[in-house]
Amino acid sequence: MANRLADATSPYLLQHAENPVDWWPWTEEAFAEARRRNVPVLLSIGYAACHWCHVMAHESFEDVSIAEFLNENFVSVKVDREERPDVDAVYMEVTQAMTGHGGWPMTVFLTPDARPFHAGTYYPPAPRPGMPSFKQIIEAVHATWTTRPDEILESASVVVEEISRHAAPLPPSVVDSDALAGAVVSLLGEFDRRHGGFGGAPKFPPSMVAEFLLRHHERTGSVEAISMATTTADAMANGGMYDQLGGGFARYSVDAAWVVPHFEKMLYDNALLLRFYTHLTRVTGSERYARVARDTAAFLLRDLRAGDGFAASLDADTNGVEGLTYVWSFDELGDAAAAFGVTGEPNFEGGKSTLGFVSEPGEDVRAALLARRSERPQPGRDDKVIAAWNGMAIAALAEAGAFFGEPAWVTAAVEAASLLASVHLVEGRLLRTSRGGVAGPSFGVLEDYGCLADGLLALHQVTGSIRWLDLACGLLDTALVRFAVPETPGAYYDTADDAEALVRRPADSTDNASPSGASSLASALVTASLLVGADRSSRYLDAASAAVTRAGLLAARAPRFAGHWLTVAETLVAGPLQVAVVGAGDDPRRASLWAAAVAHVPGGGVVVAGEPSSVPLLEERPLLDEAPAAYVCRGYVCEMPVASVDALVTSLTANTL
Numbered sequence: 001m002a003n004r005l006a007d008a009t010s011p012y013l014l015q016h017a018e019n020p021v022d023w024w025p026w027t028e029e030a031f032a033e034a035r036r037r038n039v040p041v042l043l044s045i046g047y048a049a050c051h052w053c054h055v056m057a058h059e060s061f062e063d064v065s066i067a068e069f070l071n072e073n074f075v076s077v078k079v080d081r082e083e084r085p086d087v088d089a090v091y092m093e094v095t096q097a098m099t100g101h102g103g104w105p106m107t108v109f110l111t112p113d114a115r116p117f118h119a120g121t122y123y124p125p126a127p128r129p130g131m132p133s134f135k136q137i138i139e140a141v142h143a144t145w146t147t148r149p150d151e152i153l154e155s156a157s158v159v160v161e162e163i164s165r166h167a168a169p170l171p172p173s174v175v176d177s178d179a180l181a182g183a184v185v186s187l188l189g190e191f192d193r194r195h196g197g198f199g200g201a202p203k204f205p206p207s208m209v210a211e212f213l214l215r216h217h218e219r220t221g222s223v224e225a226i227s228m229a230t231t232t233a234d235a236m237a238n239g240g241m242y243d244q245l246g247g248g249f250a251r252y253s254v255d256a257a258w259v260v261p262h263f264e265k266m267l268y269d270n271a272l273l274l275r276f277y278t279h280l281t282r283v284t285g286s287e288r289y290a291r292v293a294r295d296t297a298a299f300l301l302r303d304l305r306a307g308d309g310f311a312a313s314l315d316a317d318t319n320g321v322e323g324l325t326y327v328w329s330f331d332e333l334g335d336a337a338a339a340f341g342v343t344g345e346p347n348f349e350g351g352k353s354t355l356g357f358v359s360e361p362g363e364d365v366r367a368a369l370l371a372r373r374s375e376r377p378q379p380g381r382d383d384k385v386i387a388a389w390n391g392m393a394i395a396a397l398a399e400a401g402a403f404f405g406e407p408a409w410v411t412a413a414v415e416a417a418s419l420l421a422s423v424h425l426v427e428g429r430l431l432r433t434s435r436g437g438v439a440g441p442s443f444g445v446l447e448d449y450g451c452l453a454d455g456l457l458a459l460h461q462v463t464g465s466i467r468w469l470d471l472a473c474g475l476l477d478t479a480l481v482r483f484a485v486p487e488t489p490g491a492y493y494d495t496a497d498d499a500e501a502l503v504r505r506p507a508d509s510t511d512n513a514s515p516s517g518a519s520s521l522a523s524a525l526v527t528a529s530l531l532v533g534a535d536r537s538s539r540y541l542d543a544a545s546a547a548v549t550r551a552g553l554l555a556a557r558a559p560r561f562a563g564h565w566l567t568v569a570e571t572l573v574a575g576p577l578q579v580a581v582v583g584a585g586d587d588p589r590r591a592s593l594w595a596a597a598v599a600h601v602p603g604g605g606v607v608v609a610g611e612p613s614s615v616p617l618l619e620e621r622p623l624l625d626e627a628p629a630a631y632v633c634r635g636y637v638c639e640m641p642v643a644s645v646d647a648l649v650t651s652l653t654a655n656t657l
Contacts, residue, residue, distance in 0.1 A: 009440040010080040011382045012048040020067035023078045034075040034112035040145050041110040042074045047082050048382035049264040049313035051322055052122045053105040059125040060134045073142045083433050083442050086495050089506040093163055095119040109141050114503055115156035160503050169491035173552025175569040183559040183566055184225050191228050195257045196235030198560050204252040207272035208511050208563030215570035215603045237292045240354030245370040247295030249273050259347055260354055263323045264316035268514040270296055271392035278400040297400055297409055308415040309385035310393045318379045325376050327352035336361045384435045387424050387448040390416050394455030398462040402598045410462055417459055446494045446517025449479040453524035464610035479521055490546030492518045509551050515564040522547040523568045530576050530606045533616045571604030575635040580617045581609035583628025590628035596645045600652040
């Protein structure tokens, strides 16, 4: 049997390469084989760090009898959702419509022309109440396909028609100051006042909503907004979802109080949270938030570096046991137990507990426990490099490195950006993934263009290098042409106009665990409009404004799922703020002005330092009496340049609350 997954660049596909199931990757050849044999397609979608994906693989896909049945009666296709988010999005919509819920592993049955007719998620090896076994499912599908194929084909046509019917973009709706204030009120209604965050268990980190609340507070002084942001930040950082020893956040908490995490760690979560805690430190001055930001950056650099880029995730499991690396018994902690909130009554399985934060145990204690933990078996790592997620990491490390005075973080961001520019960017078009410096086969989707452009723009501001600005603008120009919905200003598809045609061209503007493609594009467009010359500025700003307006109804009806949109809208409503610092690169006075600007510019503002006229924001901005100077512009109206740090800080804080 040919091993078609052996050469994959996806660690998830490689995990299944030795299964007895005759897996195919997602290719036209797989569907041609299904047509030739006149059999249905089993589509199985997951990702490398997914706990229940591992469980189902062990229970069913490693079972020889099940494999023999699948090989005889189906063409089985395995997809890494992180490598093909477009395929995942289309069939997740089907799964949610058919079952009322979604998740991974996702199990979908298709006709040979890729139309879905039955969908589910995890299926156990033996029947459970309300849940058939996987064997029962595949036997039933085979029997129906064999005896009543017309019913299946008709059902598949209905499914495709139904999902296509709901694909139209939302009508425009203005997102102004009143709409933003209304979003805060709506969020208050869903806020968990006891534990922070929104809704009940399971509870995911609301990174983008928290960022919006912080921006809203900066603009309006809203006590409710900053209270929701800080209460959530405290609860997440003090619970077991945050790694109290090594830094970094797990993907979500299984309980409402952030105590017991689902232990997988995702790059996108940690990049978004690093950025949020950095911004929160700037606004509040809190040493606790600064520690969380610093330790999260350390986690990224220590545990998720993959060559010059950043790996996608760490597994929830270690040796097949969830959380094995991270949990402790009361006796193992000894005198440190109280500081981590661990008692004789364990909160996890096997007499173990997750670690929380009650008091500072001391750096030597923390280091000793981390060293002991490093001797345990460690979770697996998905070391593929994803363009969008690396874009988020580049932005977070660039901004945090500048704010905290950590040049090594900025260097890591530059190295990741250089990798993406050399490996992922081919003739102006992005490839989504790479592994070991080898590009994967999948083309970039809209979030790749938006998030990477956003990261490159942050890097341009921190380094002053025109290279990153030029690359970012190239990505934005491509996205505006290739992903736009024709004759519908502000609306975008998630795939390019020349991408592989699926049963539906996906276009989801909802912000979920990470920013939607359209909101990430809008964010980068706003930032770029403040950094480029006048010839392009208005084009980018108009495109961003149209996109935010197109998401206005989503922001009004479901602000929890429009956090990034609301953050972009806050920047637009506040008006652009630009700080240009000119001076020689080796002049300490320029460095002091730069540091003061970084420490005091509110969210959404831009700061660039460099020689006069070296980049667009510094054009026609000379030195002040041959000394470095800072130019502050609000809403395209510029103040007189200043040469002292005190004058710059006064200017930046004069109109803030």
